[in-house]
Amino acid sequence: MKILILGGSKSGKSSTGQELCRRLAQGPLIYWATMEPCDSEDEARIVRHIEDRDGMGFETIEKGRNIRDAQVPADSTIMFDAVTALLANEMFGKGCVDRDAGLRVIEDLADLSGRCSNIVCVCDEIWRDGTVYDETTELYRRELALVCRKLAESFDVVGEVCCGIVKCYKGSLNEILD
């Protein structure tokens, strides 16, 4: 099963995704972390996330770009956290703006979702404010939305998390969560 989970920051996307993965898994559980830490705040956040999932049975893959290079077992269930950081790394990681990053992320995530048994991709919802951004930030926002809409077309479930509660826009999680 392929699930896309959207929501604001600290809305409960990761914990919801982890729970879905644990219930879906019939093989190895993989937590795919995409954040490339750039300061002590990021490092502290990573430690907190690792503690959060301690004892849940996840094996961690830390890979924030070129995700095609990592092998995963065909029967694995992947918690992919998150599309937001993957696109940022692919778009800005080389020190200049890579305008093709969005298309590459779409292809790479489609490829990854075909190589495992289940995948839950989480992504931050960043499109409902009135800020007029600079051209580069606006490109990132547009491409992130396109990645999500493209994934949403082929995925089985599309949901929005708010306060840890999921509302489904496509498909249903009732059978998994009940």
Place this chain on the structure above:
Amino acid sequence: MILIIGGSYQGKLSWAVSRYGIKENEILDLAVSDPLPGYGCYTHFESLTRRYDDVSQWLPLFKDAVVISRELGCGVVPMDAEERVWRERHGVLLKKIASGSDSVVRIFCGFPEVLK
């Protein structure tokens, strides 16, 4: 009148085009033009409210049309007074348009959520 709202890049216009069978020449983009009579769909309503303090003269044109607008209100209220005033008048107008609409639909990641 039908109101379609949602965040940026969520597929609001694409959804409206396929749902209501709107043709390309029936769409007026308010980001590049002030409202003109005779269109079936007015998109980027937020651009109009950003340009003008008072858009009430044009509201009757939307009577039998699909109006598409971005949601603006979910960020931090900005320090800049003009930015604040824009969100304020935009929100007030959306409520007015919504109350006069037969249907209000919010688009999320390409999917519709019928609010009215």
